[in-house]
Amino acid sequence: MRATLAMMIIAAAAVLAVFLLRSTSPPSTSYSTARSGWALPALSGHGTVRLADFRGKPLVLDFYASWCTACQTELPEFLSVDKQLGGRVQFAAVDSEENGDGVGFARRYGITVWPLARDVGGSQSSGLRDALESTPGMPITAFYDSNGRVLRVRLGALSGDALAAQITQLYGVSAT
Template identity: 30%
Template sequence: MNTQRKTILGLILFVAFLIIAYIAYHTLLGNYTPNNIVESTTGSTSESSAKKAPDFTIFDVQGNQIHLSDFIGKPVVLNFWASWCPPCKSEMPHFNKAYATYKNDVVFIMVDLTDGQRETQKIGQAYVDAQGYTFPVYFDNKQSASDVYKIRSIPATYLIDVNGNIIKNYEGGIDAKTLTAGIDAIIPAK
């Protein structure tokens, strides 16, 4: 075979490879279901097996200190996010809808990880305002919360029961169904 035919054959094989890779990627992406649930307990919420949610200090939009321990006695959805994070942005509408549904039964603590450079309180608040989100936003200006929870990637969500125990946590973006199931797990039976 001459060099010109080898080159053409190589190009055809390369294009075929790209097409197959593209089809495989989109097929797998369409079948993807988040498998990012990390159970922090053995399924029981008893005091002996549940992990206490560590306390921390964050700030509201006015600069007032807020502590997780302020909400003992109420179920809490704790979410760490930033406005530059694509997975955070994709799950935010789910949190906003859940807040509208559960705001009378569950405390939502949406913690913007402000580092003062890439993410500032002004940038985070502007993003929330521009999107029309109504959930309360808090700012981790001193990295207290992210240090205590050892946040290394975002988004990260923790579901905390009325006794202050972490029932479930999720690493990475979650969908509406997963969020709703998690919230249902922390709301006390009436």
């Protein structure tokens, strides 16, 4: 009886230890979801995507999710505008509140050259998406100036024409 009780205690301690180790992030990894100065894990699982990486050119940051039907329409149009701009404006995308294959989703819609990140804290409403826009809904587009300052945040899908108009208005750059 004592041996069985001891084995149950040891087994429970082992399960608890495994759970605690798996739910703890490595201490060397530091992510931030501040509106300006954010640093998010790369969606590929390797490295970090930081706002500071984009300094020097304006940035369009698109938040998407595989369940978002508007995102499925919006992403290819954003890619088209990006190509028309010829690198004068930077684009990146953040997989928000996603448990699925965010990289596969982005690739399916032609997003292969943009930096892709994962929003941390999204399911707890403490991610970058929520720091930028507290109203629920997807997609969200954030426009940053070349110094990393948020100029505008748009909730809802943007057509390619609407995106190009926003870029012209905010950055003075026209898609050709």
